Amino acid sequence: MDLLNxxxxxxQVLFTPINIFFCFIGVLMGTLVGVLPGLGPTAAIALLLxxxxxxxxxxxxxxxxxxxxxxMYGGSTTSILVNIPGEAASVITCLDGYQMALxxxxxxxxxxxxxxxxxxxxxxxxGLMLVAPPLxxxxxxxxxxxxxxxxxxxMVVLIYLAAGSMLKALMIGVFGLLLSTIGxxxxxxxxxxxxxxxxxSDGVGLIPAIMGLFGVAEVIVNLEEGITRSVVTTRxxxxxxxxxxxxxxxxxxxxxxxxGFFIGILPGPAPVISxxxxxxxxxxxxxxxxxxxxxxxxxxxxxxxxxxxxxxxAFIPLFTLGIPCNSxxxxxxxxxxxxxxxxxxxxxxxxxxxxxxxxxxxYLGNVMLLVLNLPLIGIWVQxxxxxxxxxxxxxxxxxxxxxxxxxxxxxxxxxxxxFGIFGYLARKFQYEMAPLVLALVLGPMMESNVRxxxxxxxGDPMIFVTHPISAGLMAVTFVLLVSPFIPWIGKRxxxxxxxxxxxxx
Amino acid sequence: xxxxxxxxxxxAFLLVPGLAIGAADFPKGPITYIIPFNPxxxxxxxxxxxxxxxxxxxxxKIIVEYKPGAGGALAWTQFSKAKPDGYTVCxxxxxxxxxxxxxxxxxxFKTVDLKPLCIFESTPIGLAVKKGSKINxxxxxxDFAKANPGKITVGISGKLSGHHMAxxxxxxxxxxxxxxxxxxxxxxxxxxxxxxxxxxxxxNSSDLVSYQNDMKVLAIGTEKRMDTLxxxxxxxxxxxxxxxxxxxxxxxxxxxxxxxxxxxxxAFLDTVNEKEYLAKxxxxxxxxxxxxxxxxxxxxxxxxxxxTKLLVEHDLLLKK
Numbered sequence: 001m002d003l004l005n006x007x008x009x010x011x012q013v014l015f016t017p018i019n020i021f022f023c024f025i026g027v028l029m030g031t032l033v034g035v036l037p038g039l040g041p042t043a044a045i046a047l048l049l050x051x052x053x054x055x056x057x058x059x060x061x062x063x064x065x066x067x068x069x070x071x072m073y074g075g076s077t078t079s080i081l082v083n084i085p086g087e088a089a090s091v092i093t094c095l096d097g098y099q100m101a102l103x104x105x106x107x108x109x110x111x112x113x114x115x116x117x118x119x120x121x122x123x124x125x126x127g128l129m130l131v132a133p134p135l136x137x138x139x140x141x142x143x144x145x146x147x148x149x150x151x152x153x154x155m156v157v158l159i160y161l162a163a164g165s166m167l168k169a170l171m172i173g174v175f176g177l178l179l180s181t182i183g184x185x186x187x188x189x190x191x192x193x194x195x196x197x198x199x200x201s202d203g204v205g206l207i208p209a210i211m212g213l214f215g216v217a218e219v220i221v222n223l224e225e226g227i228t229r230s231v232v233t234t235r236x237x238x239x240x241x242x243x244x245x246x247x248x249x250x251x252x253x254x255x256x257x258x259x260g261f262f263i264g265i266l267p268g269p270a271p272v273i274s275x276x277x278x279x280x281x282x283x284x285x286x287x288x289x290x291x292x293x294x295x296x297x298x299x300x301x302x303x304x305x306x307x308x309x310x311x312x313x314a315f316i317p318l319f320t321l322g323i324p325c326n327s328x329x330x331x332x333x334x335x336x337x338x339x340x341x342x343x344x345x346x347x348x349x350x351x352x353x354x355x356x357x358x359x360x361x362x363y364l365g366n367v368m369l370l371v372l373n374l375p376l377i378g379i380w381v382q383x384x385x386x387x388x389x390x391x392x393x394x395x396x397x398x399x400x401x402x403x404x405x406x407x408x409x410x411x412x413x414x415x416x417x418x419f420g421i422f423g424y425l426a427r428k429f430q431y432e433m434a435p436l437v438l439a440l441v442l443g444p445m446m447e448s449n450v451r452x453x454x455x456x457x458x459g460d461p462m463i464f465v466t467h468p469i470s471a472g473l474m475a476v477t478f479v480l481l482v483s484p485f486i487p488w489i490g491k492r493x494x495x496x497x498x499x500x501x502x503x504x505x
Numbered sequence: 506x507x508x509x510x511x512x513x514x515x516x517a518f519l520l521v522p523g524l525a526i527g528a529a530d531f532p533k534g535p536i537t538y539i540i541p542f543n544p545x546x547x548x549x550x551x552x553x554x555x556x557x558x559x560x561x562x563x564x565x566k567i568i569v570e571y572k573p574g575a576g577g578a579l580a581w582t583q584f585s586k587a588k589p590d591g592y593t594v595c596x597x598x599x600x601x602x603x604x605x606x607x608x609x610x611x612x613x614f615k616t617v618d619l620k621p622l623c624i625f626e627s628t629p630i631g632l633a634v635k636k637g638s639k640i641n642x643x644x645x646x647x648d649f650a651k652a653n654p655g656k657i658t659v660g661i662s663g664k665l666s667g668h669h670m671a672x673x674x675x676x677x678x679x680x681x682x683x684x685x686x687x688x689x690x691x692x693x694x695x696x697x698x699x700x701x702x703x704x705x706x707x708x709n710s711s712d713l714v715s716y717q718n719d720m721k722v723l724a725i726g727t728e729k730r731m732d733t734l735x736x737x738x739x740x741x742x743x744x745x746x747x748x749x750x751x752x753x754x755x756x757x758x759x760x761x762x763x764x765x766x767x768x769x770x771x772a773f774l775d776t777v778n779e780k781e782y783l784a785k786x787x788x789x790x791x792x793x794x795x796x797x798x799x800x801x802x803x804x805x806x807x808x809x810x811x812x813t814k815l816l817v818e819h820d821l822l823l824k825k
Contacts, residue, residue: 049544140701143700187611198575198579199579267692317696322715324690326691330543337550338550342715356670448689456703458655
């Protein structure tokens with residue numbers, strides 16, 4: 001009954017013209033910054049913050065939250081259409097999304113991304129509503145050893161991401177880890193491998209790396225060979241996912257939603273990690289893992305649901321503990337202080353209208369996003385008709401503007417171009433870029449957490465197995481690593497593959 | 506919309522150097538307020554709170570721009586070489602601007618390159634343990650630390666930071682040995698304490714106010730008790746002359762003409778002495794400072810001397 005009262009309160013807050021209007025503005029802005037590579041929700045929220053000063057805090061938070069989850073909808077668009085992730089969280093969507101577009105199935109890819117995002121977004125709000133307080137404690141159970149174990153599991157995921165050579169995936173992953181050691185050593189404060197360039201003291205920027213490896217490299221590759229793309233279909237029926245697509249996608253969407261929600265609660269770049277994890281899970285569970293990377297719809301549906309669901313999870317530590325678990329939420333937390341709201345564990349009790357109003361607005365926002373995005377698919381697909389001599393310079397321009405607008409730093413622009421050339425060469429030798437990106441994301445966190453753990457345990461490595469959560473994660477990692485060597489699992493797998501193969505022939 | 510505002514920013518950049526320097530008609534265009542940290546951090550919140558009133562006092566637009574990196578050193582290095590025309594101001598943090606040039610090779614600015622206009626706020630640092638910890642008072646903490654050297658794990662946010670210095674000073678004053686666990690920010694630090702992964706933290710007053718229901722704050726670095734933490738004793742009360750804190754202010758490059766600097770100084774002082782502003786920052790758990798340019802310079806010089814001594818003792822001073 002309590003919940004019902006809260007929902008009524010939330011609806012009363014939400015259903016005023018002004019709040020509905022700003023909810024719409026928020027999700028619209030979010031879709032836009034999501035689509036534009038480089039421009040992320042953090043920058044957009046920081047930029048729009050001053051314009052919210054005359055609003056009530058509820059209206060402002062409704063709009064700013066809309067930008068955040070809206071960006072996750074838009075992020076997949078450029079990944080699918082032109083192989084350039086609009087957000088870091090959509091890197092993995094490039095793998096199968098772009099392949100689908102090359103086969104003339106951009107419409108269903110965009111469609112399933114939108115529907116998946118909607119379903120995942122809605123599920124994660126329900127989660128946020130029902131289980132927020134107990135789950136906050138779950139986040140607290142994660143200390144440095146638990147994080148290290150989680151990151152280690154993430155690194156093993158790397159191996160499963162490989163579509164081609166596993167050895168090459170490992171090599172590029174390790175190279176990414178090496179790159180991630182650049183910058184200030186967070187434990188001792190010493191500068192490593194920065195060559196006196198201050199910009200490098202916080203490490204290699206993720207956004208310049210992604211834009212270079214995907215955006216710039218894609219343009220160079222196409223200059224050389226020119227892509228053959230199937231003729232874009234314009235029949236509306238073909239723009240939407242068909243029944244088979246839905247059958248293939250529904251479980252990945254649901255699994256991605258649950259996965260994303262739980263990873264979202266943990267501090268760190270949750271949308272990125274959850275998308276990678278979801279992809280790996282789908283590939284592992286799939287009857288035809290070898291087809292991942294060639295344009296299977298599960299590879300779009302799972303990760304896109306996971307990164308959306310993670311945004312809902314991320315609000316839990318904010319509202320229940322006052323702890324921001326990523327940069328976007330940190331800006332929101334800063335905004336609370338500007339409005340004179342004291343964040344902390346008492347926030348839901350002290351400001352019920354704010355919490356429930358925001359939660360209700362997220363339902364409405366998700367519906368708006370679906371309504372907004374479905375008609376857009378038809379328009380986005382038209383983008384593919386733009387001739388390459390026009391499309392590619394525009395892509396390059398967006399990459400340059402996007403990276404420069406992050407920190408107004410020419411060093412990062414140069415870095416992006418460097419990564420572009422590297423990405424082009426690596427692609428010539430059939431190296432995949434996704435493991436490199438994941439290594440860049442996980443590397444610094446993994447390093448600092450293993451070292452913090454050892455500081456806490458006074459140098460005793462047993463800390464990783466005496467903590468139950470960390471021990472559990474370590475065990476899963478271990479099983480994944482040795483499974484190929486255990487004969488009966490290997491045999492069963494082979495049999496399964498043969499069976500599946502037989503059915504198909 | 507984002508694109509449009511970026512264009513305007515670009516236009517603003519182009520216009521600014523073309524403006525004539527002279528106090529009488531200063532300012533003739535928008536003023537850029539550089540924040541050396543991420544959006545949403547405390548420095549950003551302060552700037553956003555000041556922004557409306559600053560715009561009124563100066564009669565021009567204030568553009569808040571973020572230049573995060575290297576704990577602020579990136580912004581301050583670039584800012585120390587910025588055109589000294591008063592159209593760019595930059596947030597400063599003490600002890601950061603003192604410690605970085607003394608201890609980091611790549612931080613290519615000197616503390617005196619940044620001329621403070623004012624220091625508006627001070628964030629006291631306190632020592633806290635988790636609620637339910639067997640340690641209840643500062644005395645128990647010190648006794649336990651003395652009996653078990655290196656056994657207590659204390660979370661700090663950033664190496665060579667205010668927290669780090671506070672911990673070094675504390676160890677020296679009490680004759681204890683703590684194990685420092687360096688986190689990259691206040692959020693992971695608080696999470697680790699609340700989750701029971703570390704014993705104690707050095708925390709900023711604002712964070713301690715937020716988490717006061719889940720933490721026991723043993724002592725705080727103010728002279729008088731804080732209104733927002735009425736039950737928390739000060740180190741002074743407990744017999745220690747110890748006032749750990751981080752101060753925030755705003756600066757211009759040192760060669761900025763005196764009359765322009767004076768105009769900006771007045772605008773900032775008027776802003777940060779407004780009742781509404783003071784009420785907001787006090788509620789959030791900060792202490793208002795309101796030092797003017799001359800006082801701030803003297804303060805920074807004194808602190809520089811103190812910190813140099815501390816760094817020499819711990820062999821952290823940069824060897825030239």
